Amino acid sequence: MTHCHTFIQALRNQGYRITPQREMIIETLAHGDQHVSAEDVYQQVLQRSKAINLATVYRTLDLLVERGLASRFVASDGKLMYTTEKHGTHLHLTCRICGKIYQAEVDLLIPLIQQIETTTGFKADFEHIALTGVCQNCCNQNLSELQKG
Amino acid sequence: MTHCHTFIQALRNQGYRITPQREMIIETLAHGDQHVSAEDVYQQVLQRSKAINLATVYRTLDLLVERGLASRFVASDGKLMYTTEKHGTHLHLTCRICGKIYQAEVDLLIPLIQQIETTTGFKADFEHIALTGVCQNCCNQNLSELQKG
DNA sequence: AACGTTATTGCAATTAATTGCAATAACGGA
């Protein structure tokens, strides 16, 4: 469940310093909702300690993204959201009409990633894959409207 | 090559009004580089006409994204970039170490998207798929360093 | 071609995200 120690260890192994701020941010991210904004994390950490600053939250989250421990994406409202995978490999499907985020397990994902690596040498982070499109609900509604939503 | 008319027609069909601003933005996006920021588009349009505003550029680009005609992603420097597919279906591979964006054609992509639709009903936009990971170069360098980059 | 409806624009203001820099604190070595 809690990857906290894994994440902290990963950072330490890579030569980064482990500060109380980073620990709190990582714990909050790991235990929190599936998708959180930097502001969300900041507010939650703030309840535990006053020794935290929004800039630090942004920097730490971005560091985690850079090191492949979390991912960052643009939510449908244009704001940045952060996420870290808790259970296995699944795809995030963001509907560009309603903004809802669905999850899916897809057999072909691992083979796809392997094919990418074989043909290009690029090692894709399979924990953090997000696709955009239109969900079933919105798709049906669109058909009946045939007009802008 | 130029999808401009396709895009404009698509918007018109969906009931959106076609303004000179939207036309210029779409043309700029369609003819420009693979990945551009809103500011880039704004500057280029500005050279053609003074009747343009950065807020309008953001709004139009976001509209295109919302309608599936373009996609928006976070570049490695954290800024938002916009892109529209010109030639066929390819994957964008963003290296989270060096920030470079590679392209790849992968056979398994279409089957994957079909599998998603079959199992979940979600219609993914296959023109705009971006994965993050580590490219071959950075991967090799990482191995030799075994230290933070 | 002129009119009315209403989406879109531009501007100004606001919010979100990033950055430079001095002060602080983590961590390896003495």
Add this chain to the structure above:
DNA sequence: TCCGTTATTGCAATTAATTGCAATAACGTT
């Protein structure tokens, strides 16, 4: 355990992106 080096933090300032609202203009209808 203390010290020195240097990454990290917090603050303030800046840049990026979004939004409310009045003025404008697109487009269907007459």
